[in-house]
Amino acid sequence: MTDLVELLEAAIDSLTEGLALLHWDSRGPCEVVFWNQAAAAITGHNGVELVGRTVPEALQALIGDGSIPDENGSGPEAHSERGCLVRVRHKLGHEIAVIVRNLVLRDGLGQRIGSGILFHPAERLDALPRGESGEDESVESSQAELEDRLQVLLDDHIEGAPPFGILWIRVDQAHDLRQTHGAGACETMLNKVEKALVVGLRPGEHLGRWGQDEFLVISHERTPAMLADHAQKLGGLARTADFRWWGDRISVTVSIGAAQADKTVTLPDLLGKARSAMTSSSLAGGNKITSATGGPACLPS
Secondary structure, three states, X not given: OHHHHHHHHHHHHOOOOEEEEEEOOOOOOOEEEEEOHHHHHHHOOOHHHHOXXXXXXXXXXXXXXXXXOOOOOOOOXXXXXXXXXXXXXXXXXXXXXXXXXXXXXXOXXXXXXXXXXXXXXXXXXXXXXXXXXXXXXXXXXHHHHHHHHHHHHHHHHHOOOOOOEEEEEEEOOHHXXXXXXXXXXXXXXXXXXXXXXXXXXXOOOEEXXXXXXXXXXXXXXXXXXXXXXXXXXXXXXXXXXOEEEOOEEEOOOEEEEEEEOOOOOOHHHHHHHHHHXXXXXXXXXXXXXXXXXXXXXXXXX
16 A cells, blocks of 8 residues: 555656645645645645645636635636646745646545645646747747737737737648758748738738748737738738749648737737637648638639
């Protein structure tokens, strides 16, 4: 039995997500019975100082009001599969944001015996969706510049500036061309596509590489319908990027995802919507635009 317990503890300690197990007692506060290494790394509080004691005040947000979820599992964290964003205090004194999920634990007879708390730094959830850079410094530089512009625009919009939208554009033939003709051929084609797209940009808009085979357009169109119309025009221009490589003519089409910013959306969510819409266009056969508020539509021939 001892070997089995040690094996289970070792497995739990290998998790990258923090895990705390609390013993439930209806007569008093919950006590910590297990605190894995990831939990210690995230909070600075180690298991030796916590096991057998109640959760310290600095970490009380992990369990809401200090109690585990109720009989129906409807505590503050229980109703969200992604978890609840809370802020706790690291042992060194600084505040950290974590995503928490709280689970009711029961014995074989269904009686509540405790609570399991899973948590991880909020940065993992808030990471910006990007295309693969392929360790290309120019792509990474473009991503950083676009990210800065997007954050400024979103902050300004929340303060009352006009809305904006983004177009996530993937060149449908890029991956296959890279496999069959090499990276040089693919980059040449992508440069032609970029020049074609620049022609269709409106004043004040920005275009840059957002991935190895992808572009991002920051547009000032004010409604999803206007943004979709603009995407249609850019998609048509991309098709004019007549590309030839050693005598072979390769047609060019793009898959586009469009998403409109509003005052309630975060930057990761906005980009996530655009990426999902672009993926829908790609899975529908390419040469399409999908709006985050609507279905895919064919781009002009």
